[in-house]
Amino acid sequence: MDDSGHTLSDPQTWLDAHGDSLYRFALMRVRDSTVAEDLVQETLLAALRARDRFAGAASERTWLVAILKNKIIDHFRRNRHEVTLPDDDPDEAIDAMFLEGNNHWARPPAAWQHPDQALEQTEFWKTFEDCLQALPARQAEAFALTEFDNHSSEELCKILEVSTSNLWVLLHRARLRLRECLEQHWFGASEENR
Amino acid sequence: MLSCKEVSELLSKARDTRLPLYQRLAVRLHLLYCEGCTQFRRQLAFLHRLARHPGATGAGAARLPEPARQRIREQLRRECR
Numbered sequence: 001m002d003d004s005g006h007t008l009s010d011p012q013t014w015l016d017a018h019g020d021s022l023y024r025f026a027l028m029r030v031r032d033s034t035v036a037e038d039l040v041q042e043t044l045l046a047a048l049r050a051r052d053r054f055a056g057a058a059s060e061r062t063w064l065v066a067i068l069k070n071k072i073i074d075h076f077r078r079n080r081h082e083v084t085l086p087d088d089d090p091d092e093a094i095d096a097m098f099l100e101g102n103n104h105w106a107r108p109p110a111a112w113q114h115p116d117q118a119l120e121q122t123e124f125w126k127t128f129e130d131c132l133q134a135l136p137a138r139q140a141e142a143f144a145l146t147e148f149d150n151h152s153s154e155e156l157c158k159i160l161e162v163s164t165s166n167l168w169v170l171l172h173r174a175r176l177r178l179r180e181c182l183e184q185h186w187f188g189a190s191e192e193n194r
Numbered sequence: 195m196l197s198c199k200e201v202s203e204l205l206s207k208a209r210d211t212r213l214p215l216y217q218r219l220a221v222r223l224h225l226l227y228c229e230g231c232t233q234f235r236r237q238l239a240f241l242h243r244l245a246r247h248p249g250a251t252g253a254g255a256a257r258l259p260e261p262a263r264q265r266i267r268e269q270l271r272r273e274c275r
Contacts, residue, residue, distance in 0.1 A: 037259065049273070098199045103198060
């Protein structure tokens with residue numbers, strides 16, 4: 001068993017070494033710069049208080065990110081809007097994606113050219129962040145916690161205080177919106193340029 | 195017969211849980227003749243790869259704003275004493 005592989009550096013260096021990464025990590029999930037700043041601060045202070053319990057099993061960065069993840073979940077919990085969406089809560093933007101009557105695609109999803117190459121482009125990530133920013137808050141939270149952080153549906157339902165079926169509705173809507181936004185602002189646009 | 199809206203719901207759900215056999219079959223049948231849903235399925239897989247990509251922590255290479263950095267530095271210093 002190797003649990004002494006990692007040691008902590010001087011806490012005074014944490015901010016310079018990890019501040020930007022932690023901030024970006026938080027910003028991608030909470031989509032609000034003030035909240036992200038506060039989460040970085042809470043994380044570093046919590047890490048400082050807990051540094052005697054650092055086991056060395058993970059790197060300093062991994063350890064800090066783990067603390068940040070918990071802070072993000074606490075934030076979502078604190079922020080829980082008292083209302084729980086009913087399953088049939090109307091969402092006009094989603095309805096408009098399908099034809100009235102037969103519920104086929106109004107604009108069928110297109111074949112995206114070289115999607116994985118897009119992941120290497122900074123411009124693409126800006127587009128994606130804009131798309132993420134445009135999502136309704138709860139859909140974005142559901143998407144971020146599921147896809148970025150791999151939380152199980154059961155955990156997520158507790159964090160977001162929704163039923164499983166509501167969670168699936170949120171995820172479905174988030175994914176539909178994101179794919180449409182990416183197709184409109186990236187994949188569709190780049191095809192025209194060819 | 196399932197509509198595209200229903201199939202898109204099931205395809206999304208299938209990323210998070212295992213669908214019962216009859217639904218999996220119904221979706222597979224639909225995908226045989228529906229190009230839009232076939233693309234949607236690929237795009238769901240792409241969104242998943244995207245979220246696992248190192249760029250997903252990028253946030254436009256945003257940097258912790260300077261006022262916040264100083265505030266946090268001050269807090270840490272106080273706490274260290």
